[in-house]
Amino acid sequence: xxxxxxxxxxxxxxxxxxxxxxxxxxxxxxxxxxxxxxxxxxxxxxxxxxxxxxxxxxxxxxxxxxxxxxxxxxxxxxxxxxxxxxxxxxxxxxxxxxxxxxxxxxxxxxxxxxxxxxxxxxxxxxxxxxxxxxxxxxxxxxxxxxxxxxxxxxxxxxxxxxxxxxxxxxxxxxxxxxxxxxxxxxxxxxxxxxxxxxxxxxxxxxxxxxxxxxxxxxxxxxxxxxxxxxxxxxxxxxxxxxxxxxxxxxxxxxxxxxxxxxxxxxxxxxxxxxxxxxxxxxxxxxxxxxxxxxxxxxxxxxxxxxxxxxxxxxxxxxxxxxxxxxxxxxxxxxxxxxxxxxxxxxxxxxxxxxxxxxxxxxxxxxxxxxxxxxxxxxxxxxxxxxxxxxxxxxxxxxxxxxxxxxxxxxxxxxxxxx
Ligand SMILES: Nc1nc2c(c(=O)[nH]1)N[C@H]1C(S)=C(S)[C@@H](COP(=O)(O)O)O[C@H]1N2
Ligand SMILES: [Mo]
Numbered sequence: 315x316x317x318x319x320x321x322x323x324x325x326x327x328x329x330x331x332x333x334x335x336x337x338x339x340x341x342x343x344x345x346x347x348x349x350x351x352x353x354x355x356x357x358x359x360x361x362x363x364x365x366x367x368x369x370x371x372x373x374x375x376x377x378x379x380x381x382x383x384x385x386x387x388x389x390x391x392x393x394x395x396x397x398x399x400x401x402x403x404x405x406x407x408x409x410x411x412x413x414x415x416x417x418x419x420x421x422x423x424x425x426x427x428x429x430x431x432x433x434x435x436x437x438x439x440x441x442x443x444x445x446x447x448x449x450x451x452x453x454x455x456x457x458x459x460x461x462x463x464x465x466x467x468x469x470x471x472x473x474x475x476x477x478x479x480x481x482x483x484x485x486x487x488x489x490x491x492x493x494x495x496x497x498x499x500x501x502x503x504x505x506x507x508x509x510x511x512x513x514x515x516x517x518x519x520x521x522x523x524x525x526x527x528x529x530x531x532x533x534x535x536x537x538x539x540x541x542x543x544x545x546x547x548x549x550x551x552x553x554x555x556x557x558x559x560x561x562x563x564x565x566x567x568x569x570x571x572x573x574x575x576x577x578x579x580x581x582x583x584x585x586x587x588x589x590x591x592x593x594x595x596x597x598x599x600x601x602x603x604x605x606x607x608x609x610x611x612x613x614x615x616x617x618x619x620x621x622x623x624x625x626x627x628x629x630x631x632x633x634x635x636x637x638x639x640x641x642x643x644x645x646x647x648x649x650x651x652x653x654x655x656x657x658x659x660x661x662x663x664x665x666x667x668x669x670x671x672x673x674x675x676x677x678x679x680x681x682x683x684x685x686x687x688x689x690x691x692x693x694x695x696x697x698x699x700x701x702x703x704x705x706x707x708x709x710x711x712x713x714x715x716x717x718x719x720x721x722x723x724x725x726x727x728x729x730x731x732x
Contacts, residue, residue, distance in 0.1 A: 378402075381412060384480055387468075392420040393519075395462070397483030400609070400631065401617040406457070406487055406659050406666045410541050413486035415548045416462055418519035422568045426552040429516065431498075431536070435574035438503030445538070445552055451493040454535065456558070457665045459633045461485040461604050463561035463588055466716075467709040469697075473717075473728040478614040481716065481728060485633070487666035490556050492537030495530050498572075508574040512581075513555050516570040523564045524578035525557065529602075533558045536569060559635030559664040560602040561710070563588050593705025604635030606694050607713035608642050608669070608686035619724030623677035630655070630684050632667045637689035639667040646673065648681030648717065648731050655684065680720040681731060698732050 372379065381396040388394040398414040415421075426445045434440040465484035468474045475481050504527070511530050515521040525534070535556040538545060545551040550567025557564045563583055578584065578600075590598040610630040613619045619626060628646075632639040638661045643652040655669040669684070686694040697714030719729040 379412070381414060382479060384475065393418050395464075395484065397479045398486050399616075400478045400483050400485075400611045401614050403611070404629065404668070406631075406662075406668050407541065408486035408488055408666075410488070410543065410546050410549075413488065413540075413546070413549060414462075414484050416484065416562065417517070417548075418521055419517050421547050422515070422517035423547065424516055424552060424568050429552055429568075429570070431553060431569060431572070433498060433502040433572045433574070435512075436505040436508035436576065437499075437574050438505065439501075441498075441502050443498070448493055448498075448536065448538065448553070451497050453491055453493055455489055455491050456533075456535065456556075457487065457489045457660070457662050458556060458558045459485055459487040459604075459664065459666045460556075460562045460565055461607075461633070461635075463563060463601070463604070463710040466607075466712040466714070469714075469716075469728075470701075470708050470712050471706055473730045476728050477616040478609055478611050478716075479616060482609045484562070485666070487633070488540040489542070490535055490537040491539035491542075492535030492556055495534040495536055495555070495572075496532075498536060499530060499574075502574075504574055507576045510575045510578050512571070512573040512575060512579050513564070513566040513569060514571040514573070515550070515566045516568040521563075521566055521583065522579065522581045523566060523583055524575075524581065525555075525564060526578075527574075529557065529560070557602075559604060561588065561604060564602065588710060590704060590710055591707040593707070598704075601711055604633070605711060605713040606632070606634035606636070606639065606686045606688035606692050608632035608639070608684040608694060609716045610644070610682050610684050610718060613680075613682065613720055613724065613726045614718050615726045615728060618726055619675065619720065622724070623675050626673055626675040628655075628671040628673070628682065630669050630671075632669060632684070632686040633665065634686065634688035634690075634692070635664060636692065638663055638665075639669075639686050639688055641687040642667075642669040643685045643687075644669075644671040645683050645685075646680045649683060652685070677722055679722055680718075681729075682718045682720060682726075683715050685715055696732075697730060 379399055379402040383396040395416045396414055398412055431443045462484035466481055469481055509527050511525045513523055537554050537556045553569045555566040555569050592598055612629045632642045642655040644655045645652050655671045657669050659668045700714045717729050717731055718726045720726045
């Protein structure tokens with residue numbers, strides 16, 4: 315549509331600048347040249363009434379925002395993984411339907427009326443709780459990230475998967491409602507010799523992990539809700555263990571049994587799996603805490619720059635199993651110059667944090683990296699530094715700095731630089 319008064323009417327650019335919104339190089343279309351500024355079909359008819367979708371779903375235009383698996387990673391979907399689409403998300407909360415899934419024997423279909431939580435072993439009084447019993451305990455709300463220890467594991471020997479969803483998407487961050495595990499243990503009365511807890515799931519895998527008593531008494535939750543509603547079946551409905559800051563494997567879903575013992579059980583998931591084979595042939599075990607990590611979620615291979623040179627927003631997330639993230643640094647030139655990113659949104663203990671870095675892109679190729687600092691003073695290492703320490707055999711706990719190379723057309727690729 316042409317504008318007869320083009321020379322006299324204020325442009326949208328001038329309007330935004332006048333309102334103090336535009337930065338240098340912010341590109342917007344001229345006010346009247348955008349043919350979408352018209353009376354659209356959706357203004358000419360009534361929309362759906364209430365209750366068209368009693369449980370709301372995203373707009374159909376958002377259909378590409380979804381979890382994705384990588385077919386060749388596992389032999390069967392029942393013992394597999396899919397990934398959170400980090401490149402599509404903002405803020406710090408992962409929507410329930412987009413939380414990555416990791417199951418060892420598929421999603422258990424648990425009837426909450428028939429579900430029980432048992433506490434036994436080195437206790438004064440063995441107990442069995444129904445879901446109704448549990449909901450009579452004082453409850454607590456906390457936002458925590460859950461990261462699988464294998465997140466970025468495929469990247470250990472070099473850049474492999476082309477998308478932040480696949481390199482970093484074994485993480486989600488939700489608000490849990492649950493009962494402090496300490497309260498349930500107090501009810502049962504742990505004997506002085508009770509130093510460890512075996513947590514077991516009600517899925518066909520009967521997933522089991524040993525958890526030290528100090529952690530259980532500190533901040534573990536027996537959660538029944540996420541982001542305000544009941545847990546999703548995929549996330550362990552009706553009950554899951556929340557082990558803040560520690561590797562996802564310990565967060566037993568469909569939680570049915572807590573046995574108190576005096577030493578760890580050395581089950582499969584804490585011996586042959588979730589153990590790191592070091593260069594000298596020895597094994598590093600019980601590496602529970604997740605080290606500080608960050609990644610730029612856009613631009614990234616699945617989220618190229620499509621607007622050309624000028625004002626560009628770098629968007630990313632950071633987290634630490636040991637506290638908060640007071641600072642993230644960003645570089646656009648492969649580490650020659652680092653800039654402090656802008657942290658935005660809530661800064662919560664053992665939760666995901668959001669950072670942004672706004673800059674004027676000159677249209678030349680970029681090498682993007684982010685580097686997290688956590689509240690203990692720990693700084694996210696390079697992948698090279700990690701390999702020097704741990705050799706080439708590791709899979710788990712890869713928190714190395716990620717590099718995206720962006721070409722002049724704005725396309726991004728997973729690369730490594732040294
Ligand atoms: N009962 C049970 N709990 C489980 C698992 C499982 O297969 N069964 N997988 C574990 C692993 S390896 C991870 S990383 C997290 C994944 O949690 P999510 O599916 O909510 O993302 O759950 C853990 N808890
Ligand atoms: Mo995991």
